[in-house]
Amino acid sequence: MRELSRDEKDMYIMGKLKSKSTGIDRSQRKRQRYIYNYDDREVCIEAFLIMHDIGEKHLKNLAKHMKLNGPVPRCHGNRGKKPKHALSFPDKLKRVVNFIVRYSEEYGLPLPAVPHANDATQAPVLLSASSTKIDIHTRYKSVCEESNERSDVCPKCESLRCRVVGAVSEEDKLTALNDYKRHIEVSQDSRQEGPLYFTSPRKVQLFGVCMEGVAEQYNYLIDENCTIGVDGSQSHGPNSVISMLHHAFQEYGLGEMACHIHCDNCAGQNKNRYVMAYFCWRILVGLHREVTIRFQIPGHTKCLVDAGFSYIKKLYRRTDNDSFSDLVRTVQKSSTTNRVVVVDERFLWRDWKTFLAEDFCSLTGIRKYHYFRFSAMNPGVVFVKETSVDDEKPFIMSRNPTPELSCRILPQVIAKG
Known part of the structure; x- marks a missing residue:
């Protein structure tokens, strides 16, 4: 039974379910009674469940489906429907993928080559073990909240860029360029280790x-x-x-x-x-x-x-x-x-x-x-x-x-x- 697919197993079990005849139209009965048999011998429901490797809930769902729709394959109710919270690739999903790629480029450790016995075409990038999926999702949410346009540019850089574009005179443009350059240098310096090291660890x-x-x-x-x-x-x-x-x-x-x-x-x-x-x-x-x-x-x-x-x-x-x-x-x-x-x-x-x-x-x-x-x-x-x-x-x-x-x-x- 375990070698069969789910649909094949459902059709096989529905073919073995036999309704007990009571002289009343079975469509009018609220609870239908069935005869369970195995190898042409009638067995109890517990033995039927064990022999066919299913649970009681699975059997009840099959009986309900066969009563309403007949012996046809079951189909999930959400098949073909798109969830309301699903992301569309052109805008939202692509933005998430870009964020993960840039995060891996900044904090990840790329391997020199593809591992042995791996079908990947590119070498994988290892992320820090201290960063969990929740941490990366929290960081992505904070980036989205900081930027109104939900881009990867921080508000400070965006405001400085607007000052450079909107500058009228050469003096204003030079001042704006210096401010923008200074902002970039400060962000870069803050990520460096620094020149000081200690001979003994902090206790x-x-x-x-x-x-x-x-x-x-x-x-x-x-x-x-x-x-x-x-x-x-x-x-x-x-x-x-x-x-x-x-x-x-x-x-x-x-x-x-x-x-x-x-x-x-x-x-x-x-x-x-x-x-x-x-x-x-x-x-x-x-x-x-x-x-x-x-x-x-x-x-x-x-x-x-x-x-x-x-x-x-x-x-x-x-x-x-x-x-x-x-x-x-x-x-x-x-x-x-x-x-x-x-x-x-x-x-x-x-x-x-x-x-x-x-x-x-x-x-x-x-x-x-x-x-x-x-x-x-x-x-x-x-x-x-x-x-x-x-x-x-x-x-x-x-x-x-x-x-x-x-x-x-x-x-x-x-x-x-």
């Missing part, structure tokens, strides 16, 4: 916070001149992690009073006394009613944030990133769920270590635990478990039974760089 730190409730991941990009410590020596410490985590809660939180957090098992960044003290502080000041933190066990260190990072790395490897702004665009384009948060001069790093060490003590044996729970029913206390099946153990982290804390009192700001 940018990446920190991600994924909020599963809104299906968005906020990626903090930290330039090397906006980090903590000399040459970013403290960019992975508790002060930076808690500062960005606090910023994510305050700026992108939904006002939730209970949250569940999953993070990797890194002791220097996440699993330390200061991060635990920060969540205990949020419970005491009333920013949350309950916080549950789960750490992956060794060997299972991938969480939802790493999925967003994988999209960034995949696009980063095949994209030219010559500046910090290029990296921002790469992260933004990597996925529909990735958002960029640029840590600039307005971002505030705070000294959370000194602030939290005064009111909270350390947790003995913190590395062996993978479950932490803070609750407003027991303020200043953390409940821990080594595995999910163990019983919770309470530990008191607050040094003062009745600490005087407020969410308006925050740690001191740390200078950048």
Whole structure:
């Protein structure tokens, strides 16, 4: 059956459909009943569908077509009709083709010869892997919107050309020619690499916070001149992690009073006394009613944030990133769920270590635990478990039974760089 064409298969199946005779004109029946047979034996509809390699919807369409038109080949309703959104070659389609050809000449990499075992007459042109079809279509739309006549000439060049044509005196024409020439030179110079090169690459730190409730991941990009410590020596410490985590809660939180957090098992960044003290502080000041933190066990260190990072790395490897702004665009384009948060001069790093060490003590044996729970029913206390099946153990982290804390009192700001 699979060796037959679609029309041949339809005609064969319609020839095997037999209507059950009930003494009533079948044209008056709303639902026609058929006898299904195979090799001169009556079979059920399920066996008939499997033996003829069709679906139930396909069979119903054939029965409806045969009832209305008889055993004749089916024809699509749009055959011979031209869609209203189709492009005509003389004007619109030719303009699109010209744009793609010029785009490939400007940004493409032509191969020296036609690849082996290829019937093409001309060598193909390879486009950059960082440019998708959506990017090229967006660029074409912007070009069409900028030009009223929808040509490939920019409005600036067109206005300067009109000045040259409409000049009356020789002085006006010379001035217009100089302006036009200067405009062309500036556009050409902006595409050059420039004379400056660096002996070491620019270092940018990446920190991600994924909020599963809104299906968005906020990626903090930290330039090397906006980090903590000399040459970013403290960019992975508790002060930076808690500062960005606090910023994510305050700026992108939904006002939730209970949250569940999953993070990797890194002791220097996440699993330390200061991060635990920060969540205990949020419970005491009333920013949350309950916080549950789960750490992956060794060997299972991938969480939802790493999925967003994988999209960034995949696009980063095949994209030219010559500046910090290029990296921002790469992260933004990597996925529909990735958002960029640029840590600039307005971002505030705070000294959370000194602030939290005064009111909270350390947790003995913190590395062996993978479950932490803070609750407003027991303020200043953390409940821990080594595995999910163990019983919770309470530990008191607050040094003062009745600490005087407020969410308006925050740690001191740390200078950048």
